[in-house]
Amino acid sequence: MAEMTPKERVLSLLKREPIDTMPFFSGMGMVVMPGIKKAGLKFPQVHTDPNKMAQSAIWSAKLMDFDCVVIPYDMCMESEAMGNKISLYEDSEDILYPTIPNKQWKTMDEVVVPKNIMELGRMPLVPKAIEIIKKEAPEYPVGCWVLGPFTQTGQVLELDMILKAVFKQKSQVEAQLDKMTEMAIIEGQAFQAAGCDYITLREPGVAADLLSPKTFKEMIKPRLTRILEAWKSPKILHICGSCDPLVEMMADCGADAITVDIKTSIADARKKLGDDVLIFGNLDTYNMTCKPETPKEMVVEEIKKTIDNGVDAVMPGCDLWPDIKEENMLACVQTTHEYGKKPSPAGKRL
Amino acid sequence: MATKEEILKGLSDSVVEYNEDGVKEWSNKALEEKVDPLEAIMDGLAHGMQIVGDLYERNEYFVPEVLMCADALYAGLDILRPHVPQEQSGKMKGQVVIGSIQGDVHDIGKNLVKMMFDVAGFEVYDLGRDVPLENFVKEQLRTDSEIVAMSAMMTTTMLGMKKVIKMIKEKNPNVMIMLGGAPVTRDVSTLFGADGYAESAGNAVTEGIKMIGRLREVEGKNR
Numbered sequence: 001m002a003e004m005t006p007k008e009r010v011l012s013l014l015k016r017e018p019i020d021t022m023p024f025f026s027g028m029g030m031v032v033m034p035g036i037k038k039a040g041l042k043f044p045q046v047h048t049d050p051n052k053m054a055q056s057a058i059w060s061a062k063l064m065d066f067d068c069v070v071i072p073y074d075m076c077m078e079s080e081a082m083g084n085k086i087s088l089y090e091d092s093e094d095i096l097y098p099t100i101p102n103k104q105w106k107t108m109d110e111v112v113v114p115k116n117i118m119e120l121g122r123m124p125l126v127p128k129a130i131e132i133i134k135k136e137a138p139e140y141p142v143g144c145w146v147l148g149p150f151t152q153t154g155q156v157l158e159l160d161m162i163l164k165a166v167f168k169q170k171s172q173v174e175a176q177l178d179k180m181t182e183m184a185i186i187e188g189q190a191f192q193a194a195g196c197d198y199i200t201l202r203e204p205g206v207a208a209d210l211l212s213p214k215t216f217k218e219m220i221k222p223r224l225t226r227i228l229e230a231w232k233s234p235k236i237l238h239i240c241g242s243c244d245p246l247v248e249m250m251a252d253c254g255a256d257a258i259t260v261d262i263k264t265s266i267a268d269a270r271k272k273l274g275d276d277v278l279i280f281g282n283l284d285t286y287n288m289t290c291k292p293e294t295p296k297e298m299v300v301e302e303i304k305k306t307i308d309n310g311v312d313a314v315m316p317g318c319d320l321w322p323d324i325k326e327e328n329m330l331a332c333v334q335t336t337h338e339y340g341k342k343p344s345p346a347g348k349r350l
Numbered sequence: 351m352a353t354k355e356e357i358l359k360g361l362s363d364s365v366v367e368y369n370e371d372g373v374k375e376w377s378n379k380a381l382e383e384k385v386d387p388l389e390a391i392m393d394g395l396a397h398g399m400q401i402v403g404d405l406y407e408r409n410e411y412f413v414p415e416v417l418m419c420a421d422a423l424y425a426g427l428d429i430l431r432p433h434v435p436q437e438q439s440g441k442m443k444g445q446v447v448i449g450s451i452q453g454d455v456h457d458i459g460k461n462l463v464k465m466m467f468d469v470a471g472f473e474v475y476d477l478g479r480d481v482p483l484e485n486f487v488k489e490q491l492r493t494d495s496e497i498v499a500m501s502a503m504m505t506t507t508m509l510g511m512k513k514v515i516k517m518i519k520e521k522n523p524n525v526m527i528m529l530g531g532a533p534v535t536r537d538v539s540t541l542f543g544a545d546g547y548a549e550s551a552g553n554a555v556t557e558g559i560k561m562i563g564r565l566r567e568v569e570g571k572n573r
Contacts, residue, residue, distance in 0.1 A: 096453035
């Protein structure tokens with residue numbers, strides 16, 4: 001049996017079709033410094049130009065043998081398109097993702113999502129970058145992600161105000177979340193129309209170390225479900241932070257797969273959800289992929305353990321921190337491909 | 351007439367119930383009834399916050415509730431703190447520089463840790479968020495603070511802390527450094543050469559509150 005391309009491998013897995021081996025891919029950022037350097041770029045340059053974004057993404061996948069190319073990289077595009085200014089930290093020698101230092105709106109009622117949001121700020125950059133990647137690296141699936149309504153609200157307004165408002169101004173919070181929900185739908189549909197092969201809804205701000213499972217059930221879950229319903233398959237739902245009490249609700253939102261990070265137990269999630277749900281996760285994106293002191297052997301053992309815990313694909317629990325320890329990053333991918341030749345709970349093999 | 355016990359309980363309960371008006375009422379009552387303001391802070395407000403910490407650890411309270419309780423605590427602190435006699439607050443005197451590191455615009459965890467220092471009566475120099483690395487060093491030197499507390503919520507900003515610690519320790523090896531933030535683990539904090547630690551926005555809640563508990567013990571012994 002001929003080896004599958006990364007694109008065939010990932011898309012077949014998401015369709016529950018048999019694959020040759022477990023892919024190493026992600027729904028979140030996968031851009032790493034070796035890829036950025038190989039493309040002749042510096043970190044602050046990859047966020048603002050479609051070709052630079054595409055080239056850094058492609059080179060990251062090629063050099064590290066990832067099974068996907070993922071764009072965009074930062075969480076500020078929508079907020080910027082709505083009129084907020086971003087910091088790109090162009091003078092910093094460190095790797096700093098763009099942020100919104102000050103938010104233009106103080107209250108939820110002021111927030112307006114422009115109808116032509118996809119034409120504003122850096123938003124047009126993503127469809128252009130998708131086009132370049134598909135042309136230059138057709139063997140890779142292109143993954144895109146969109147923030148969930150609660151996390152996106154934290155990019156537009158002050159998070160502590162929103163958290164308190166969950167109790168004090170429930171109906172305004174609901175209305176605000178609805179605005180962000182509609183925006184996420186439009187955005188995801190636009191990325192899919194531009195050719196993105198799988199899409200991830202990531203809502204890191206709602207885990208059980210922040211919000212109660214009750215709030216998740218009442219305010220968040222219905223909106224995640226609405227977004228996922230409006231998008232085509234394949235679609236993935238990612239929540240980082242403590243999701244042990246949420247995994248059943250996550251699996252019920254209508255995604256083709258769910259992903260979690262190290263704060264959620266894969267083995268427990270598998271027990272609760274059975275063998276019929278695609279579960280991805282939960283690679284530690286500091287200790288395993290960056291920390292200079294971590295020996296390669298430890299990484300290999302950790303990947304095997306993660307697979308034995310019952311994932312259908314090893315997936316970083318968050319954006320990869322770009323300053324990887326190359327040897328360990330390659331070991332993650334290689335071990336996943338080798339140790340993942342056997343079937344996983346919800347993933348068949350050829 | 352309310353007894354001291356009733357007042358302390360009223361303060362504590364109102365913090366737990368995130369009842370700002372209740373806290374204000376009991377704080378004023380404490381002053382009227384001549385309850386030692388430091389005792390009202392430690393055994394009323396801070397005691398309530400410790401209960402909040404327990405509720406958070408037991409998954410009965412989540413971050414929104416904790417933030418509202420913190421608001422209630424501050425409502426009382428604003429009333430009581432000015433009445434703590436100078437020599438008494440001097441006992442706990444200390445200075446701390448606090449902020450979220452450059453690239454991080456989150457400050458919930460930082461603010462909860464700051465609350466702990468405010469309760470203890472520290473002089474707090476809050477640099478805010480998205481703070482350039484060298485500003486921590488400059489502010490420590492300017493204020494000669496004993497403690498520098500930094501937080502980073504994102505994995506992507508935590509590595510900057512290592513540089514700050516090195517810069518500060520080079521200039522003044524006696525400064526105590528505290529790290530906090532979602533991705534920072536105890537291992538990382540040790541690795542970077544920091545002295546104290548609070549793990550996440552969530553754990554900052556419990557760590558901060560545990561510190562309040564220790565402060566209350568110390569304060570109790572001194573009284």
